[in-house]
Amino acid sequence: MGTLNDEQHKSYDMGMHTEQLTGRTMQKFFSLDEDGGRFTQPYTHDVDFDKKYELDVEGMESSAINTKIRELMVDGYGHIVIKNPLAKHSIFVGMLNRLKVDIEGSLGYFGCGLIDGPNVRISGRVGWSCAENMMSGTVVIEKNAGSSFGAAIRGGDLVCKGDVGSRTGIDQKGGNIIVGGSTGAFSGFMMQRGRMVILGNAGVNLGDSMYDGTIYVGGDVKSYGVDAVPGEMTDMDAKWLENKLNLYGMKAPNGISKMKKIVAGKQLWNYDNLEPTEKKIIL
Amino acid sequence: MCGIAGIIHRKKGGDVGTEMTSMLRALKHRGPDSTGFALYGQPVEGQYVMRYKIAEQEELSSGFHIHKDLEERKAKVDERLRGLGVDILSEEAVTEYAYRVTIKFDGDMRKMADYIEDVDGVEILSIGEGLELIKDLGDADVVADQYSLNGFAGSHGIGHTRMATESDVDIRSAHPYWAYPFKDVSVVHNGQLTNYWNFRRKLEHRGHRFMSNCDSELIAVYLADKMDQGKDLQESMQDSLAELDGAFTYLVATTDKLGMAKDTMAAKPMVIYESEDMVVLASEECAIRSIFPHEVDSFDPYEGEVRVWER
Numbered sequence: 074m075g076t077l078n079d080e081q082h083k084s085y086d087m088g089m090h091t092e093q094l095t096g097r098t099m100q101k102f103f104s105l106d107e108d109g110g111r112f113t114q115p116y117t118h119d120v121d122f123d124k125k126y127e128l129d130v131e132g133m134e135s136s137a138i139n140t141k142i143r144e145l146m147v148d149g150y151g152h153i154v155i156k157n158p159l160a161k162h163s164i165f166v167g168m169l170n171r172l173k174v175d176i177e178g179s180l181g182y183f184g185c186g187l188i189d190g191p192n193v194r195i196s197g198r199v200g201w202s203c204a205e206n207m208m209s210g211t212v213v214i215e216k217n218a219g220s221s222f223g224a225a226i227r228g229g230d231l232v233c234k235g236d237v238g239s240r241t242g243i244d245q246k247g248g249n250i251i252v253g254g255s256t257g258a259f260s261g262f263m264m265q266r267g268r269m270v271i272l273g274n275a276g277v278n279l280g281d282s283m284y285d286g287t288i289y290v291g292g293d294v295k296s297y298g299v300d301a302v303p304g305e306m307t308d309m310d311a312k313w314l315e316n317k318l319n320l321y322g323m324k325a326p327n328g329i330s331k332m333k334k335i336v337a338g339k340q341l342w343n344y345d346n347l348e349p350t351e352k353k354i355i356l
Numbered sequence: 357m358c359g360i361a362g363i364i365h366r367k368k369g370g371d372v373g374t375e376m377t378s379m380l381r382a383l384k385h386r387g388p389d390s391t392g393f394a395l396y397g398q399p400v401e402g403q404y405v406m407r408y409k410i411a412e413q414e415e416l417s418s419g420f421h422i423h424k425d426l427e428e429r430k431a432k433v434d435e436r437l438r439g440l441g442v443d444i445l446s447e448e449a450v451t452e453y454a455y456r457v458t459i460k461f462d463g464d465m466r467k468m469a470d471y472i473e474d475v476d477g478v479e480i481l482s483i484g485e486g487l488e489l490i491k492d493l494g495d496a497d498v499v500a501d502q503y504s505l506n507g508f509a510g511s512h513g514i515g516h517t518r519m520a521t522e523s524d525v526d527i528r529s530a531h532p533y534w535a536y537p538f539k540d541v542s543v544v545h546n547g548q549l550t551n552y553w554n555f556r557r558k559l560e561h562r563g564h565r566f567m568s569n570c571d572s573e574l575i576a577v578y579l580a581d582k583m584d585q586g587k588d589l590q591e592s593m594q595d596s597l598a599e600l601d602g603a604f605t606y607l608v609a610t611t612d613k614l615g616m617a618k619d620t621m622a623a624k625p626m627v628i629y630e631s632e633d634m635v636v637l638a639s640e641e642c643a644i645r646s647i648f649p650h651e652v653d654s655f656d657p658y659e660g661e662v663r664v665w666e667r
Contacts, residue, residue, distance in 0.1 A: 160641035238656040239622040
């Protein structure tokens with residue numbers, strides 16, 4: 074990799090590139106030097122972040138809302154304010170642009186799913202499966218969230234300042250999930266990578282069958298899942314937590330030093346490091 | 357997938373008919389097969405409201421003598437009520453197969469219910485001082501219009517929109533279920549019970565009756581049995597989390613209480629809004645927003661949680 078620019082320095086300082094990568098799933102399959110010029114996303118648009126549009130969605134169907142948002146991006150709007158969402162389902166799904174979005178109100182199920190790049194702030198609450206399969210960007214929710222919060226996310230920061238339901242970060246493959254309150258049962262189930270921060274309490278079976286990744290908990294854990302084990306909190310963890318929580322104006326109620334770190338015991342791992350084709354060659 | 361909703365006004369009453377219709381309309385996408393309401397009006401001392409049906413809706417389109425048969429069934433019900441010394445104060449034929457009567461009766465409620473339901477095709481939907489249980493095929497607007505529910509003044513209510521899965525699309529499989537023979541107790545449920553048949557056999561051996569093959573009916577009968585043994589509503593609901601197996605969230609209402617239970621897997625949704633004046637809860641936030649268009653703070657209950665609110 075070439076020389077780091079200011080943005081990259083900032084992300085390295087925050088500890089975003091300090092995770093020890095181990096195992097087959099942790100390998101890097103591309104480098105920015107080789108492929109940097111080919112990371113152009115389809116269906117994205119040049120938008121002006123100073124160009125703002127207020128969209129009142131009362132009385133609109135979810136599909137019409139999402140279509141309208143895409144039309145606004147085509148027209149170059151980079152800051153969209155969504156008013157009166159009234160907990161409708163599937164709002165702001167599949168948006169792949171860099172975009173600033175303020176949602177004034179609450180979303181129903183599947184809000185902000187499959188997004189790649191936008192910075193979203195939601196003043197209300199969200200229903201089940203918020204930001205499922207999110208690739209990058211930020212989603213910040215000021216109130217509570219339902220179950221399956223951040224299921225299978227791969228990147229970005231997903232932040233809920235209140236409590237969330239059960240199965241938070243199920244199948245998490247990357248990125249960061251930060252919860253200001255408590256989370257329900259089976260959170261971090263089959264987690265594969267990334268970080269989850271719970272400042273409050275966690276329900277039963279936390280991190281059950283997690284392959285990798287890291288969970289931090291500020292309060293009590295009802296019970297750990299299979300193969301979820303306590304990890305050693307390092308200075309690097311503390312620095313990362315401090316920076317990340319500061320970024321969103323959040324604080325660990327009992328201090329970062331009192332937080333627990335949970336990692337995969339890796340006793341359930343049953344992999345070899347070979348792809349099937351490589352295995353055939355050796356055999 | 358089904359949708360459930362409930363509301364309880366803690367201080368004054370409200371138009372619970374319109375409120376429940378609005379919430380169930382918002383949940384139509386979770387199940388359009390049938391819709392049911394358990395609404396709690398102003399109780400009158402010493403009087404009961406009995407809702408009963410004498411046929412399934414589909415029966416009306418079968419057979420040459422169905423209308424005559426229905427007349428005969430109705431006549432038998434009237435005869436048996438009189439025979440038991442039931443004082444019928446008023447009677448309303450809401451449809452050709454659904455009736456609402458107000459009665460005075462100080463005898464054995466279970467015996468009366470069993471005797472009436474012994475008439476072929478007859479099912480008592482509810483008996484209560486405040487409870488009125490209405491359920492039929494169609495969405496919330498269809499049922500609310502058919503039974504004139506908009507404007508129903510009361511203190512609380514629960515309701516259900518059904519997507520039929522393991523039992524038929526008919527009124528007997530629609531929710532809510534009355535916790536026979538306990539006056540004023542009703543249940544709605546979203547989920548599946550996996551030990552339904554085992555538990556049903558146990559409860560039948562204890563003398564309880566089942567009118568359908570719908571697993572949700574089991575919860576009503578289960579709670580009735582627990583309360584029959586002297587447990588209160590909260591204890592009975594707490595026991596259900598350990599004894600009933602499956603993925604479920606259910607609501608139960610009594611004369612002055614509204615309860616919610618969520619199983620330990622937390623696989624079925626519930627969102628709660630709570631204020632000093634009222635508690636509103638539903639499978640989805642959009643149902644709550646249908647009666648509160650402004651922003652409100654709501655939350656999801658956790659796994660294995662039981663909550664009971666009282667007026």
